Amino acid sequence: MQERVVIAGFGGQGVMSMGQLLTYAGMIENKHVSWLPSYGPEMRGGTANCNVMVSDDPIGSPIVTEATTAVVMNLPSLYKFEDDVVKDGHLLINSSLIEEEANRDDVEVYYIPANKIAVELGNAKVANMVMLGAYLELTKIVKVESVVEALKKVFGESKAHLIPLNEKALAKGAEQVK
Amino acid sequence: MAKVLMKGNEAIGAAAIKAGCHYFFGYPITPQNEIPEYMSRELPKVDGVFLQAESEVAAINMVYGAAGAGARVMTSSSSPGIALKQEGISYIAGAELPCVIVNIVRGGPGLGGIQPAQSDYYQATRGGGNGDYRHVVYAPSTLQETVDLVMESFDVAEQYRIPVMVVGDGMIGQMMEPVEFKKPKERSLAEKTWATTGTKGKRKPNIINSLFIDPQELEDHVHKLERKHEEIKKNETRFEEYNVEDADVVCVAYGTTSRIVKNAIKKCEEDGLKVGLIRPITLWPFPESAFEKITDKTKGLLAVEMSTGQMIDDVKIAIKGKKPVYFHGRTGGMVPNPTDIENEIRKIAGGEK
Structure with missing residues (x-):
């Protein structure tokens, strides 16, 4: 099994950390993982994306060319990555910010109002976790518990109080695609 | 030790410190900035020295000095910055000193770009500096291999008294993979009797130098380096x-x-x-x-x-x-x-x- 994921959006939407948590969780489960960010003269509000590999076998190129899943948080990302998804792959669209529909009819498309759900939970910043929750429910590539464990390591003691909110966001995201 | 998820550049810094490198001299350039950033944060914790020099030329000469004093020392940069360090690298090779140089390669020529490239192969293997010298060049392909080779580089540099370069690219520097820090295989490293650590009035001063005015003396010296290069070819070639x-x-x-x-x-x-x-x-x-x-x-x-x-x-x-x-x-x-x-x-x- 190999998941090749592109996660993309505006800088500040948490696309990099979403990818890192998935990578971290894969490592906790002893899978082969890699995380590759786009880097360059970029700024808050500009576009950002990362490539994540989670695999049972050693990873060759860390660059995702044929994505099994694309998670797009804003419209430019939909345009940029829609065509990279393989047939029957997953395309997760943040419908809070993307009003357009996908052009592809050979992939499984899910519209998730991630920002709306996050605001309802009390913190717009967890929109990324809503998307991650939906992604995990669809692919089951790693357990939600492993992501929570990864969160604990990333957050440390001082931000441990944010864990329940993130757990809720993951669960709400999963509900959207059940 | 358990695996940790690290960015390539940070993993390089961590590997160097774990290998006993307590001195780092450098000058910022993308895409390797996380190396000096990591060193500036972590070296003071082990009573080491991080120093941001006024230029790449200054940084490599600080490496020359620290290496001459017998310290485990590293510098890192990216392509045009490594070009600036070539004079110093040639001097260090000529003076037979150990050090580790990391090049996180970006596109060139000139200032070029900041995305991954391998266009410094000639610079790394043919010698960007003057004279009849070689230095070891490692080119890891995964972060685990990067960490392993950075750690071993310090031993190899000391065993042969030669600069060792580790060549990555923007992708190796920026990506994250799980890494485990393992001790490299034991090498018997001779005591650094050549280091300029102070005579304490008990021995003749050690002199670190790459100047040999007498041609016969220089030829003998270059042949000595050549024999060393042959040893390295025999023992250290890897694929x-x-x-x-x-x-x-x-x-x-x-x-x-x-x-x-x-x-x-x-x-x-x-x-x-x-x-x-x-x-x-x-x-x-x-x-x-x-x-x-x-x-x-x-x-x-x-x-x-x-x-x-x-x-x-x-x-x-x-x-x-x-x-x-x-x-x-x-x-x-x-x-x-x-x-x-x-x-x-x-x-x-x-x-x-």
Whole structure:
């Protein structure tokens, strides 16, 4: 099994950390993982994306060319990555910010109002976790518990109080695609 | 020790400190800035010294000084910054001092760009500095290998009293993979009796120098270096090989490019093609012996690089004209696409080339 994921959006939407948590969780489960960010003269509000590999076998190129899943948080990302998804792959669209529909009819498309759900939970910043929750429910590539464990390591003691909110966001995201 | 998820540049810094490197001199440049950033944060915790120099030239000469005093010392930069350090590297090689230099390569020439490239192969293996010198060049392809080689580099540098360069690219520097810090194999390292640590009135002063005015003396010195280089070729040459003996086509690639080539090879194998890979881990010494296993069955070799073709020279030297050598490359920060590589392999295998 190999998941090749592109996660993309505006800088500040948490696309990099979403990818890192998935990578971290894969490592906790002893899978082969890699995380590759786009880097360059970029700024808050500009576009950002990362490539994540989670695999049972050693990873060759860390660059995702044929994505099994694309998670797009804003419209430019939909345009940029829609065509990279393989047939029957997953395309997760943040419908809070993307009003357009996908052009592809050979992939499984899910519209998730991630920002709306996050605001309802009390913190717009967890929109990324809503998307991650939906992604995990669809692919089951790693357990939600492993992501929570990864969160604990990333957050440390001082931000441990944010864990329940993130757990809720993951669960709400999963509900959207059940 | 358990695995940790780290960014390549930070993992390089961590590996150096774990290998006992307590001195770092550098000057910022993308895409390697996380190395000095990490060192500036972590070295004070081990009573080490992090110093941001006024230029790359100053930084490499600080490395020269620290190495002369017997310290484990490292500098890092990216392509144009490494170009500035070449004078110092030549002096350090001439004075037979150990140090580790990391080049997280970006596109060139000139200031170029900041995306991944392998266009410093000549600079690294042919010597950007003057004179009859060589230095070891490692080219890891995964973060685990990067960490292992950085740690071992300090031992190799001290064993042979020679600069060791670790060459990565923007991708190695920026990506995250799990790494585990393992002690490199034990080497018997001689005491640094040559280091300028102060005579304490008990011995004659040690002199660190690369100036030999008497030609005979200089020739003797260069021959001494040459003998050392031969020892390194014999003992330290490293490569990975995959299905070389039986292959229709043998690819040659190093660093991150080799990972992309592996994907292309897998695709070709699905159609029954036999494709081999030689992955140099040391760029100098170049693993010429790896090419001896190539049989008459092989139709051609394919060198794949993120340059317009630099390593391909060494591939041609190694294959001694016995097989045609083809090239596929992207440059300027563009990364080769596995499908394009696959097509090149198929063309060679099908006799189209």
